[in-house]
Amino acid sequence: MASTIAFLASSWPQLLFTLFIIYVISAIAAWWRLREFKGPWLGKFSYLWMASAELSNEMNNYYMAASKKYGKLTRVGPNDLVSSDAEIVRHINGVRSGYTKSNYYDVMKIDPYVHNTFSETSPEVHTTNRAYMANGYSGKENPHLEDELDEVLKLFVGMIEEKYISTKDVLKVTDFSDLTSWYTLDSLTRIAYGRSFGWMKEGKDLFDYMKLTLEILPIMVFSGAVPIAGSLYLLLGRIAGPSPKDKKGIGRLLGLARDVVEERFQGDIGENQDMLDSWIRHGFTDRRRIAAEILFQIVAGGDTVSGALRATFLHVLSSARVMRKLTAEIDEAVKAGRVSDPISNEQTLKLPYLQAVMKEGLRIHPPSSGLLFKKVPKGGDVLDGRYVPEGTRVGHSMWAIQRDTKVYGPDTDVYRPERWTDADAETYANMEKQVDLVFGYGRWGCMGKPVAFMTLQKTLFELFRRYDFELLNPSRPYVEFCHIIFVHTNMKIRITRRSDSD
Numbered sequence: 001m002a003s004t005i006a007f008l009a010s011s012w013p014q015l016l017f018t019l020f021i022i023y024v025i026s027a028i029a030a031w032w033r034l035r036e037f038k039g040p041w042l043g044k045f046s047y048l049w050m051a052s053a054e055l056s057n058e059m060n061n062y063y064m065a066a067s068k069k070y071g072k073l074t075r076v077g078p079n080d081l082v083s084s085d086a087e088i089v090r091h092i093n094g095v096r097s098g099y100t101k102s103n104y105y106d107v108m109k110i111d112p113y114v115h116n117t118f119s120e121t122s123p124e125v126h127t128t129n130r131a132y133m134a135n136g137y138s139g140k141e142n143p144h145l146e147d148e149l150d151e152v153l154k155l156f157v158g159m160i161e162e163k164y165i166s167t168k169d170v171l172k173v174t175d176f177s178d179l180t181s182w183y184t185l186d187s188l189t190r191i192a193y194g195r196s197f198g199w200m201k202e203g204k205d206l207f208d209y210m211k212l213t214l215e216i217l218p219i220m221v222f223s224g225a226v227p228i229a230g231s232l233y234l235l236l237g238r239i240a241g242p243s244p245k246d247k248k249g250i251g252r253l254l255g256l257a258r259d260v261v262e263e264r265f266q267g268d269i270g271e272n273q274d275m276l277d278s279w280i281r282h283g284f285t286d287r288r289r290i291a292a293e294i295l296f297q298i299v300a301g302g303d304t305v306s307g308a309l310r311a312t313f314l315h316v317l318s319s320a321r322v323m324r325k326l327t328a329e330i331d332e333a334v335k336a337g338r339v340s341d342p343i344s345n346e347q348t349l350k351l352p353y354l355q356a357v358m359k360e361g362l363r364i365h366p367p368s369s370g371l372l373f374k375k376v377p378k379g380g381d382v383l384d385g386r387y388v389p390e391g392t393r394v395g396h397s398m399w400a401i402q403r404d405t406k407v408y409g410p411d412t413d414v415y416r417p418e419r420w421t422d423a424d425a426e427t428y429a430n431m432e433k434q435v436d437l438v439f440g441y442g443r444w445g446c447m448g449k450p451v452a453f454m455t456l457q458k459t460l461f462e463l464f465r466r467y468d469f470e471l472l473n474p475s476r477p478y479v480e481f482c483h484i485i486f487v488h489t490n491m492k493i494r495i496t497r498r499s500d501s502d
């Protein structure tokens, strides 16, 4: 032992030099593999560029700027390309492309021991589990889905009436970032757990869920991007990750999900006609896995839907023209008796400006900023006319894709719903196909899309039907954190009844 220590002490300069040489050789080898692809120079031989993007809280802007500079495929890491081209994303996600989910997804497990559909990297298991859940998610076998969402929407309006209405004599400063997060969490627990947990009613961050999610999300996303951090994260997740025994945070929701699943298996399947019933009837019997899926719904749908609501609100509030046209369409539909209260999903589809407001919101501020690296199959592939070796991770910048001037016209940095209402049929169809990509595509497309659309279009209609909203801090309307998805804080607004205006 003593002689080993003495040897190391005397030969550390040689050891350091050897390590340095090994690093240089491996960095050159890494650079050589993807030398054809341009990108930030740090990314060619290290994960430092990606790490700085992840730590910036605005990764959406980093990847978008790099894509604008370097083109359809930007090299961002030693083994990593990011695409800004919709066709490349469609090709990769195509049923027979042979691509698989890369190790980026491994860390997206919420229960550290059990995969969910999103984190699942085995194509076979992923396909089987999607099949169990497809009908339940689409709403085909749970006829009460819309009623369940309406129940929570009415509660939302009721809460605004009870607690958040300002008048000329009373100012109720309302944090719209909290309110929209509580609302979507109540909606999602209503459909996933069978009951809203009561974030809105309590008016606080139940189980510290939002606080703890904001703490864990950056670490999780960083670990997905930087593989060495990913290995460490998976190891630590088993020691200190969420546990169903936790009193707070994601672990607490996991515990509650397990209780719901156990209860359901004790009772009669089919009695409830909800999403969970549908999954089980289609053969989903692994109880821990079902609980992981229930929990994933909350994480997948919470900040995506509430983030989309906040960003769309902000854009509408920033344009007098858009606000005027939107409220005119809403008022006209109400006056003509063409809509129920709350508006039905079907009725929202007949309001072109409302649809345009929502789609333009998803376009200009895609709620999932991208990356979502897939792995190139055996034998490699040819993308944009260039060979990409097998095992390379290829992700995308959804922010760059949604600013494609060939699809949307020259003014893609502007929030302009009229690009939808004024478009001819062919342009509209192309734009719709492109904006749909914010939900992913093909084999890995978002299963919650019908829930997301229903929630967004109904909520936008019902809130603008009733209320005026004013930003209380227009120079910094909210604080935004992007870690694939967006978390906003401090969106202070004043809500008044439209009938009380002036």
Ligand code: HEM
Binding pocket: 117, 118, 119, 130, 297, 300, 301, 302, 304, 305, 308, 366, 367, 368, 372, 438, 439, 440, 441, 443, 444, 445, 446, 447, 448, 449, 451, 452
């Ligand atoms: C505006 C809201 C939403 C957006 C923009 C969105 C977007 C996405 C994206 C980009 C993916 C990943 C695609 C990939 O890996 O390539 C995804 C997956 C998924 N989302 Fe959503 N999502 C939203 C809301 C929801 C909601 C409300 C739910 C549940 C009720 C949900 C459930 C899922 C599930 C289960 C997956 C995994 C699909 C798979 O890997 O096969 N999402 N979503």
